[in-house]
Amino acid sequence: MDAFSRITDLINSLPATVPFVGPEALERQTGTEIRARIGANESAFGPAPSVVEATRQAAGDVWKYSDSEHFSFRHKLAEHLACKPENIMVGEGVDGLLGMTARLTITQGTPVVMPLGGYPTFAYHVDGFGGRIVTVPYEGDRESIDGLLDSVRKNDATVVYFANPDNPMGSWWNEDDVVRFAQALPETCLLILDEAYCECGPAEAFPSIDRLINMPNVLRFRTFSKAYGLAGARVGYAIGTEGTIAAFNKIRNHFGMTRLSMVAAEAALADQAYLQTVIARIHESRAQIGRIAEANGFKALPSATNFVAVDCGRDGDYARAIVNRLGARGVFIRMPGVAPLNRCIRISAAPNREMEILAETLPQVVSEIG
Amino acid sequence: MDAFSRITDLINSLPATVPFVGPEALERQTGTEIRARIGANESAFGPAPSVVEATRQAAGDVWKYSDSEHFSFRHKLAEHLACKPENIMVGEGVDGLLGMTARLTITQGTPVVMPLGGYPTFAYHVDGFGGRIVTVPYEGDRESIDGLLDSVRKNDATVVYFANPDNPMGSWWNEDDVVRFAQALPETCLLILDEAYCECGPAEAFPSIDRLINMPNVLRFRTFSKAYGLAGARVGYAIGTEGTIAAFNKIRNHFGMTRLSMVAAEAALADQAYLQTVIARIHESRAQIGRIAEANGFKALPSATNFVAVDCGRDGDYARAIVNRLGARGVFIRMPGVAPLNRCIRISAAPNREMEILAETLPQVVSEIG
Structure with a gap:
């Protein structure tokens, strides 16, 4: 590799991994445009x-x-x-x-x-x-x-x-x-x-x-x-x-x-007033995610955040299949990295538009995986 | 000091110095509003x-x-x-x-x-x-x-x-x-x-x-x-x-x-066209700084940057006095830190408004120091 020869031992010992692959990078990898950006716990409700x-x-x-x-x-x-x-x-x-x-x-x-x-x-x-x-x-x-x-x-x-x-x-x-x-x-x-x-x-x-x-x-x-x-x-x-x-x-x-x-x-x-409206919408969206989970036979865990971990009831491979197949349909979500947490998928709170895309796409994916 | 006890030896050995004091910090220190911001080699010509x-x-x-x-x-x-x-x-x-x-x-x-x-x-x-x-x-x-x-x-x-x-x-x-x-x-x-x-x-x-x-x-x-x-x-x-x-x-x-x-x-x-207009204005401003320097008995050094080092012809104390007294009049410039470079002051290229303030203020300061 054509790298400078005196990079420190510590740096040389590090792997070339990235903690998170961003949604734009995923779009380039999969060739699929993201329609619902609900994986990085950004706030699709937007700034004030x-x-x-x-x-x-x-x-x-x-x-x-x-x-x-x-x-x-x-x-x-x-x-x-x-x-x-x-x-x-x-x-x-x-x-x-x-x-x-x-x-x-x-x-x-x-x-x-x-x-x-x-x-x-x-x-x-x-x-x-x-x-x-x-x-x-x-x-x-x-x-x-x-x-x-x-x-x-x-x-x-x-x-x-x-x-x-x-x-x-x-x-x-x-x-x-x-x-x-x-x-x-x-x-x-x-x-x-x-x-x-x-x-x-x-x-x-x-x-x-x-x-x-x-x-x-x-x-x-x-x-x-x-x-x-x-x-x-x-x-x-x-x-x-x-x-x-x-x-x-x-x-x-x-x-x-x-x-x-x-x-x-x-x-x-x-603008604390705007923040309060967002928080109300996050609460509402968490409830929506809960209903979508339930409709698919999954269980939303209680959440104090702007996302919900949804227990898919099986193992990490199953959850990973859901994440990947949602991604292939333009729905960007993420999941925990290790067992037993990785029986879950993680979905960010978002406006109705994104929730509707999720509600429509998740059953397709679940039925596809079987 | 109420600091965490296990900060690394290396960090503890470092001084609490800052490489540069910014113009806003200077304004707070001196209580003087900056009228000509020509010290940090920012481009007062602005973005495109x-x-x-x-x-x-x-x-x-x-x-x-x-x-x-x-x-x-x-x-x-x-x-x-x-x-x-x-x-x-x-x-x-x-x-x-x-x-x-x-x-x-x-x-x-x-x-x-x-x-x-x-x-x-x-x-x-x-x-x-x-x-x-x-x-x-x-x-x-x-x-x-x-x-x-x-x-x-x-x-x-x-x-x-x-x-x-x-x-x-x-x-x-x-x-x-x-x-x-x-x-x-x-x-x-x-x-x-x-x-x-x-x-x-x-x-x-x-x-x-x-x-x-x-x-x-x-x-x-x-x-x-x-x-x-x-x-x-x-x-x-x-x-x-x-x-x-x-x-x-x-x-x-x-x-x-x-x-x-x-x-x-x-x-x-x-927008390379805009960049070219800025570069032309930088060249013009460097010449202006040269003329202002000369009018005060100083010598502008040749410059390939968006600033000009001006040789004030004496030592670092003299240049420092000019920098400080310009600052007290709302003209923010900087200077090199060590001899023999610190016989100079450093002035950023800027639009006419800033150059006029400099042309007006520098003689006052020079005459004041004597």
């Missing part, structure tokens, strides 16, 4: 009209670098969350922030605990810095807090990943359990609390910011990619103590955020 | 109207992640450059790509050679991965190819950084010298050839893509931030052999580019 308008207004300003300190945005976000701007780090989506967090904490062999079947992009970043991943099975389709705690202690783990609500299952824990988990961890273990879907779940699942804000070993991650409908803008943020947050400033790409994304996120934050 | 229109049209699509493979953009860029799409890696500006390149090649103690006074953000990324920087002085305000070569050999360097045309001096080498440099390097040393300003210089300064495309130890970096007027969109790209380019796929944030930035960059690439 106020966000689109603010973006259009600012389009000519793109010749200027964005404010490297995200001053205005962090101040507004801090007010919204009831914390200080110094408790917030803005980054290129939760994915970008997870990569930086891995770099802050992981070197060759660092033990990292995560749920078996948890977020592949997190595992990708851990691998990328040479970390040693220890996985803990789900219990009843929910991440196992006690199992994660045990594994952290046993392995003297430096980092533990926990998504609440969970992706890919949509399940959740209540806030007291989350706080109990955080407090039971040794202070030498960083809790990565991924709350990407927090706008979609019941309020009681999310500890208020002040309950965890004084813990240097807790970082909470949130995003504008899901309920706010800005996946393509890549705006995520981490919440933590001033000291832990300050560490990002030593390694981040200071001028990495785009100007229009910051305009869009600030406008989205200001 | 066609780019603004394409961005506005696409604003509602921001709920979708961008294509993780940048398929369409890479194909169009490859056609434009006369190479293969597999020779191109797209990233969050040259800064983002330099960070990734550092990660691909540098671990604790890796020797890295760069010009003394060269791009601070590159040094920041090298430090961030524990590299050992060896600097080589400029010769006659130009990077020293022979000096860099000597240092690479003496230190068995893994990476050498070379900007053509140069930032912060605006100087350049011709293509045969660049090719000679690349070919004289040991194949165990990666040449980072930063061509961020290549649209602004004479054609003979830039080797055609095919002259270096088969060298696994050469990566060329270009951007839409400068002449294309898209600094706030964060779109850069690296050009190299398929093998070296493929290494980025093992570590990059696959969904890191924003949707609107890709739309903007693709539209900008398609």
